Amino acid sequence: MKTIPIPLYQVKRGSRLIIMEIPDGHAKVQLIRLGVVKGEFIRCLERLPGGTIVIQKHRQEIAIGVTLARSILVTYAVSESPSKA
Amino acid sequence: MHNHSDIGPFQPASPEHIEKHRHVGLDVSEIEAPGLSVALVGNPNVGKSLVFNYLSGMYVDVSNYPGTTVELIKGHYKAYDIYDTPGVYGISSFTAEEAVARDIVLSADIVLNIVDAVHLERDLFLTQQLIDMGKKIAVILNFMDEVQKLGLRIDTKLLSNYLGVPVFETTATTRTGFDQIDTALLQAHRGEQDPSLHHKLHAMLNVTGSEAEALLVLEGDEATAQRHGVTLGHERESLYIDRRNRVNIVINAVLSETNTRTRLATLFGRLAVNAWTGIPLLFLALYLIYLFVGKLVAQDVVSFTESTVGKNLWEPWIQGIVTRFISPTSWLGTILVGEFGVITMTVTYLLFLLLPLVIAFYLSLALMEDSGYLPRLATLVDRSLNSIGLNGAAIIPLILGFGCVTMATITTRLLGSEREKTIASAILQFAIPCSAQLAVVAALLAGAGFGAILIYSTTIFVVFVAVGTVLDRLLPGATTPLLIDLPPMRLPRLDNVLRKTTYRTYFFMKEATPWFFAGALGVGILQVTGLLTVWQNILAPLTTGWLQLPREAATAFVMGMVRRDFGAAGLYVLALEPHQVVVALVTITLFTPCIASLMVMLKERGWKEALMVWTGTWVVAFFVGGVLSQILI
Numbered sequence: 001m002k003t004i005p006i007p008l009y010q011v012k013r014g015s016r017l018i019i020m021e022i023p024d025g026h027a028k029v030q031l032i033r034l035g036v037v038k039g040e041f042i043r044c045l046e047r048l049p050g051g052t053i054v055i056q057k058h059r060q061e062i063a064i065g066v067t068l069a070r071s072i073l074v075t076y077a078v079s080e081s082p083s084k085a
Numbered sequence: 086m087h088n089h090s091d092i093g094p095f096q097p098a099s100p101e102h103i104e105k106h107r108h109v110g111l112d113v114s115e116i117e118a119p120g121l122s123v124a125l126v127g128n129p130n131v132g133k134s135l136v137f138n139y140l141s142g143m144y145v146d147v148s149n150y151p152g153t154t155v156e157l158i159k160g161h162y163k164a165y166d167i168y169d170t171p172g173v174y175g176i177s178s179f180t181a182e183e184a185v186a187r188d189i190v191l192s193a194d195i196v197l198n199i200v201d202a203v204h205l206e207r208d209l210f211l212t213q214q215l216i217d218m219g220k221k222i223a224v225i226l227n228f229m230d231e232v233q234k235l236g237l238r239i240d241t242k243l244l245s246n247y248l249g250v251p252v253f254e255t256t257a258t259t260r261t262g263f264d265q266i267d268t269a270l271l272q273a274h275r276g277e278q279d280p281s282l283h284h285k286l287h288a289m290l291n292v293t294g295s296e297a298e299a300l301l302v303l304e305g306d307e308a309t310a311q312r313h314g315v316t317l318g319h320e321r322e323s324l325y326i327d328r329r330n331r332v333n334i335v336i337n338a339v340l341s342e343t344n345t346r347t348r349l350a351t352l353f354g355r356l357a358v359n360a361w362t363g364i365p366l367l368f369l370a371l372y373l374i375y376l377f378v379g380k381l382v383a384q385d386v387v388s389f390t391e392s393t394v395g396k397n398l399w400e401p402w403i404q405g406i407v408t409r410f411i412s413p414t415s416w417l418g419t420i421l422v423g424e425f426g427v428i429t430m431t432v433t434y435l436l437f438l439l440l441p442l443v444i445a446f447y448l449s450l451a452l453m454e455d456s457g458y459l460p461r462l463a464t465l466v467d468r469s470l471n472s473i474g475l476n477g478a479a480i481i482p483l484i485l486g487f488g489c490v491t492m493a494t495i496t497t498r499l500l501g502s503e504r505e506k507t508i509a510s511a512i513l514q515f516a517i518p519c520s521a522q523l524a525v526v527a528a529l530l531a532g533a534g535f536g537a538i539l540i541y542s543t544t545i546f547v548v549f550v551a552v553g554t555v556l557d558r559l560l561p562g563a564t565t566p567l568l569i570d571l572p573p574m575r576l577p578r579l580d581n582v583l584r585k586t587t588y589r590t591y592f593f594m595k596e597a598t599p600w601f602f603a604g605a606l607g608v609g610i611l612q613v614t615g616l617l618t619v620w621q622n623i624l625a626p627l628t629t630g631w632l633q634l635p636r637e638a639a640t641a642f643v644m645g646m647v648r649r650d651f652g653a654a655g656l657y658v659l660a661l662e663p664h665q666v667v668v669a670l671v672t673i674t675l676f677t678p679c680i681a682s683l684m685v686m687l688k689e690r691g692w693k694e695a696l697m698v699w700t701g702t703w704v705v706a707f708f709v710g711g712v713l714s715q716i717l718i
Contacts, residue, residue, distance in 0.1 A: 026179055026501075027566065027568055028322075029175075029177075029179070029321065029322075029325065030174065030179075030568055031568070032210075032322075032325045032326065032329055033174040033175045033207070033210050033211075033325070033329075034174065034207055034210075034570055035206045035207055035210070035329065035332075035333075037326060037329055045355065045358075046355070046358050046359055046464075048358070048359075048360050048363075048464070048465065048467070048468060049360050049468065050467075050468030050469075050471070051468065052464055052467040052468050052477070052567060054358050054464060054571070057206075058206060059203060059204060059235070059573075060204055060206065060207050060570065061354070061570070061571040062568070062569070062570050062571065063358070063460070063463070063464035063467070063477065063567055063568070063569050063570075063571055064566065064567065064568055065467050065471070065476050065477065065565075065566030065567030065568065066467075066468065066471070066566065067563075067564070067566040068566035068567070068568060069566075
């Protein structure tokens with residue numbers, strides 16, 4: 001079971017993730033509004049060359065630029081029994 | 086029909102409330118309710134504009150991407166004043182759009198909150214914030230048809246109980262359920278506020294005047310705090326997280342999923358942001374646009390309308406009539422029906438050259454917008470745009486620029502920082518030809534061959550990158566990262582696409598026409614007074630020496646200052662070699678922005694920046710054109 005936080009831009013495409021840390025600022029506010037907060041389960045839908053990431057939370061798809069994706073920390077949600085926070 | 090007894094529970098109003106909360110449906114009848122204001126509020130792409138359109142009968146631009154509604158739009162429905170707002174994810178002042186929406190919400194008597202039922206989790210955050218603000222609300226749960234298709238189930242009654250406000254199911258695209266909007270307006274009332282939050286807000290009422298503004302102050306909204314001269318609250322994050330948790334509880338209770346099958350549109354949306362499939366799809370889209378705009382319309386349609394209708398039918402006919410009364414060689418004759426005739430050349434250009442191309446362009450753009458493709462394109466090009474100091478979101482104003490640079494300069498507002506607005510508007514003014522200009526460019530280039538097209542596009546692209554790179558290096562600060570929500574891919578609705586195309590074309594032509602006539606008149610006057618020759622002589626070292634073009638090309642630059650497309654049109658009448666065509670077109674494309682976009686530039690970016698860009702375009706246009714000429718000719 002891996003729990004070491006890694007930056008979002010390094011994750012594997014298609015992987016299920018748990019948000020560990022979002023840096024303060026406008027991006028955090030916007031992400032809270034879109035439902036992406038610490039502890040939330042997300043999926044990395046796409047990882048474009050250069051590091052732009054598309055994540056999915058339920059039916060919501062969000063594109064995140066590389067500089068932001070570098071500062072968002074996540075862990076792989078390896079366990080198949082997601083315990084809702 | 087409006088039974089007052091089925092109005093939901095209503096909290097007794099304390100005296101402080103009275104000013105802000107007039108009670109619709111309780112003490113005010115429909116006819117006697119003058120000027121009750123209704124704000125249509127919702128996330129981007131939830132169908133607000135369609136509801137507004139239905140209620141007010143007014144058309145507003147409807148797009149499947151954020152940023153369409155930047156200006157305040159007001160309409161009337163029965164006794165209500167209806168305000169459309171830009172799509173926002175929450176009420177605050179992070180962007181210009183949010184500030185517009187915030188002010189409308191604050192002053193509205195009733196908020197009609199349009200919610201995308203497919204994205205309940207995202208949208209209810211705004212709903213809950215509006216409830217926390219203590220506004221009178223009715224929720225319109227839109228896209229119910231898609232909810233069924235996706236195998237979702239929403240317990241609307243339970244949702245209404247949780248929120249404490251009436252909820253109505255609709256499908257905006259087919260107008261299903263819109264007949265309930267009347268009831269919604271009558272039944273709108275305050276929702277389920279957290280009691281401790283309500284007390285907190287009440288304690289601030291004597292300072293802020295309304296709960297809504299009190300909440301914004303607590304949430305650290307600087308504009309609202311300044312307005313009331315109070316210290317800024319620091320509870321944004323805790324309030325936001327509480328609200329998010331509250332929404333999650335509601336969602337868990339009311340939403341259930343019966344089917345996880347991926348829809349075709351969803352699949353297409355995924356392919357559009359994949360590196361392997363996204364780029365081929367982009368090229369396919371561009372190729373289709375080229376076939377439609379560049380080939381079918383620019384060549385086949387225009388050659389018929391321009392030569393057959395314009396040059397062979399309209400011009401001789403009107404010349405025949407006018408010359409019956411005025412000698413064609415007199416000064417008035419020259420101005421009216423001469424070489425740059427106000428009613429010969431100008432009419433031909435406007436109606437028979439521009440109009441078909443502008444329609445074709447806006448049609449393609451509308452299809453791209455309404456399908457939800459643009460935000461995916463923004464994602465795809467994000468990294469590339471990073472290298473010129475922009476993020477992917479800038480692709481929207483840049484693409485709009487190919488329609489109308491003026492309009493696009495306004496939409497640079499949606500970009501994240503001043504730095505990006507500066508870069509994007511500079512690129513727009515320097516290197517993006519608008520549809521009208523492209524029309525003339527395409528027509529001229531088509532005659533000059535494939536090589537000419539290649540050299541032209543490469544040069545413009547190099548300047549595009551160069552302007553971005555230089556500004557990115559020069560300007561302090563860093564590029565804000567991309568953070569956009571990708572709306573679902575949807576099959577564009579034909580009536581909306583057509584309506585949007587008509588509307589935009591109409592406004593474009595309305596804006597362009599006076600300038601065209603003014604420009605033609607101006608050039609005509611310069612011609613009859615002999616000033617045109619003087620100007621041509623002044624510019625002669627540049628035009629003939631440096632650019633190696635005929636002396637008359639200088640006329641195009643006079644016209645180009647009025648409108649760039651008009652300038653390009655001025656090249657139309659000259660007999661140019663293919664290489665000269667390329668040089669002339671490159672120069673006129675990079676040349677000064679039209680008067681209208683200069684004005685917008687002044688307004689949006691300030692005189693300093695506008696003047697720098699304006700002078701810069703002179704330098705760059707003649708420099709690049711000249712270098713190209715020295716290489717080619």
